[in-house]
Amino acid sequence: MTWTALIWIYLWLAGMAGGAFLAAKAVGRFSGSKDDSLLRLATWLGLPLAILGVLLLIFELGTPLWFWHLFTQFDFTSPMSMGTWILIVWVILGVTMLATWWLEGKVSQEAAASLASLRKLISRINIFFSAALIAYTGVLLAVSSQSLWAGTILLPALFVVSAVSTGVAALVLAALGLNAIADSGMAEIKLAINQIFGSTEWKTPKEMIVRLAEADAAVIVLEIAVMIGYVIWLATSTAGSDALGVITTGSMAAPFWVGVVLLALLIPFGLDLTIRNKAAEAKGVMMTIVTSSLCVIVGGLILRWVITSGGQL
Amino acid sequence: MAEAILYDSTKCTACRACQVACKQWNELEAEETTNRGTYENPPELSASTWNKIKFTELELNGEFKWIFTRLACMHCEEASCQNVCPTGAISKTDEGFVLIDQKWCIGCGYCVQACPYEVPHKDEHTGTARKCTSCADRTSNDLKPACVTTCPTGALTYGDRSSLLSDAEQRVAALGGSATLYGENELGGLHALYILEDSPEVYGLPAEPQVATKNSIGQWLSGLITAGLITALPFWFIFRRKDQIAVGDANEGGAK
Numbered sequence A: 001m002t003w004t005a006l007i008w009i010y011l012w013l014a015g016m017a018g019g020a021f022l023a024a025k026a027v028g029r030f031s032g033s034k035d036d037s038l039l040r041l042a043t044w045l046g047l048p049l050a051i052l053g054v055l056l057l058i059f060e061l062g063t064p065l066w067f068w069h070l071f072t073q074f075d076f077t078s079p080m081s082m083g084t085w086i087l088i089v090w091v092i093l094g095v096t097m098l099a100t101w102w103l104e105g106k107v108s109q110e111a112a113a114s115l116a117s118l119r120k121l122i123s124r125i126n127i128f129f130s131a132a133l134i135a136y137t138g139v140l141l142a143v144s145s146q147s148l149w150a151g152t153i154l155l156p157a158l159f160v161v162s163a164v165s166t167g168v169a170a171l172v173l174a175a176l177g178l179n180a181i182a183d184s185g186m187a188e189i190k191l192a193i194n195q196i197f198g199s200t201e202w203k204t205p206k207e208m209i210v211r212l213a214e215a216d217a218a219v220i221v222l223e224i225a226v227m228i229g230y231v232i233w234l235a236t237s238t239a240g241s242d243a244l245g246v247i248t249t250g251s252m253a254a255p256f257w258v259g260v261v262l263l264a265l266l267i268p269f270g271l272d273l274t275i276r277n278k279a280a281e282a283k284g285v286m287m288t289i290v291t292s293s294l295c296v297i298v299g300g301l302i303l304r305w306v307i308t309s310g311g312q313l
Numbered sequence B: 001m002a003e004a005i006l007y008d009s010t011k012c013t014a015c016r017a018c019q020v021a022c023k024q025w026n027e028l029e030a031e032e033t034t035n036r037g038t039y040e041n042p043p044e045l046s047a048s049t050w051n052k053i054k055f056t057e058l059e060l061n062g063e064f065k066w067i068f069t070r071l072a073c074m075h076c077e078e079a080s081c082q083n084v085c086p087t088g089a090i091s092k093t094d095e096g097f098v099l100i101d102q103k104w105c106i107g108c109g110y111c112v113q114a115c116p117y118e119v120p121h122k123d124e125h126t127g128t129a130r131k132c133t134s135c136a137d138r139t140s141n142d143l144k145p146a147c148v149t150t151c152p153t154g155a156l157t158y159g160d161r162s163s164l165l166s167d168a169e170q171r172v173a174a175l176g177g178s179a180t181l182y183g184e185n186e187l188g189g190l191h192a193l194y195i196l197e198d199s200p201e202v203y204g205l206p207a208e209p210q211v212a213t214k215n216s217i218g219q220w221l222s223g224l225i226t227a228g229l230i231t232a233l234p235f236w237f238i239f240r241r242k243d244q245i246a247v248g249d250a251n252e253g254g255a256k
């Protein structure tokens, strides 16, 4: 097998990073809130994930020290070349956004205002690059001669939906983790976090977390639909159904049914249903959300594994 | 001038001298293999096997048949490997042969996934992708590829692609029946041509090979449009009920 674990872990990390950013942007847009701390959390969360992914990717190369050859090309026909540039721009934009937040507290009011509007502009541009980033994780596989990847055009769609789903779940866990720290006595970590987020009592409201979990449930509904479309599309061609057999009945069947269908889709959706119309403060709600988010994240990883490995069998 | 290698399956006795000649000229390691109950060996192309004869046993019109075909780089005119290579390490010679620059390839493995014939392989020792070069180092010095030079039955010939094509057409016509010429138009024209006694599928060759990048635009659109929809619909649906939530307004920080 040419593409091994490092590749599918990377596809998962990059998807989660871009997905979290898009989700945070969408929440800001549709809730109409002026507060952008969720976006700040998404940026802080996504950058390390994406950068870790890139390091794994470089490590997977046959000649890692020659990775810079990638930067000598700009090739529209090669998704890997496009992905390289998308990722670079995405990281630069993200780091710039972090810099504006960091500087904001250190400069005059007017300067802070212009930093905020600069950040707004950059974050808008980054919507496109985040979309391109998560799309590319699917296109990379889909532009190939492996039937499981190239036999339909729904693989990029599937990876995109899963990226947003895992991105939201990661946001939820990160927010809850930070809240727990804020509530705890860990004064030094708390101080560091407050520094990072530029606030004295940085916490994500529970209401918001419930809403995010609801949004993830809605994303999962669409993910189930895309998954069904993907399977049906492949099943209609001979090469496609042979390839599909590897994951539905062949050697990858167990991780597919347990890891993808149950863990990534049905279980978290079911869990999210149980907390519908419950108050955020109600007993067990946060625990349910944590469990469902963990399922989504682990399931997303298994999805990348099943598809990446299954396509090469 | 466009050149090609022509393989006439009807003349091939599967002596596999070409496999050995390829290993010798290109200094490729032998592979340790196991007895799989067939003379076909090694089992598949690899980073150190760039050319191999594939054996197929089948029943054709009630008659038992043992047929052979050659597996090696097809040197496609529309080369999927070249299209997807992110470093530009893959290039085409004037003769139409597709080469991987061993000093530039980073071993990302994309060409391995993209090739419709499963030709390039990642070499663990060099870290690069490797495959048949049509012996570019020989042909540029007026020598024929090693496999062609060594072939004792004349099943392999090398030369100007268009004259090989007309030879092949004559041969296919003479063979009659379901004999086919493979490689004339596939993927914009291959620089490895095949005279087959039957349809390509019988030999395990794809009848309608597709360039890996054929649906690129569709694939990108699938990802990008879905990204748009998935961030618009569910989040609009959940977060539009502004009255019920004061998003993060409890926070002191953030942009004002």
Ligand code: SF4
Pocket (backbone or CB within 6 Å): B072, B073, B074, B075, B076, B079, B080, B081, B082, B098, B114, B115, B116, B117, B118, B119, B120, B131
């Ligand atoms: S057969 Fe494969 S490796 Fe050879 S030129 Fe065509 S796509 Fe490239």
Ligand code: SF4
Pocket (backbone or CB within 6 Å): B081, B084, B085, B086, B087, B088, B089, B090, B100, B104, B105, B106, B107, B108, B109, B110, B111, B112, B128, B129
């Ligand atoms: S393995 Fe080498 S030749 Fe193949 S696509 Fe990657 S850089 Fe190009």
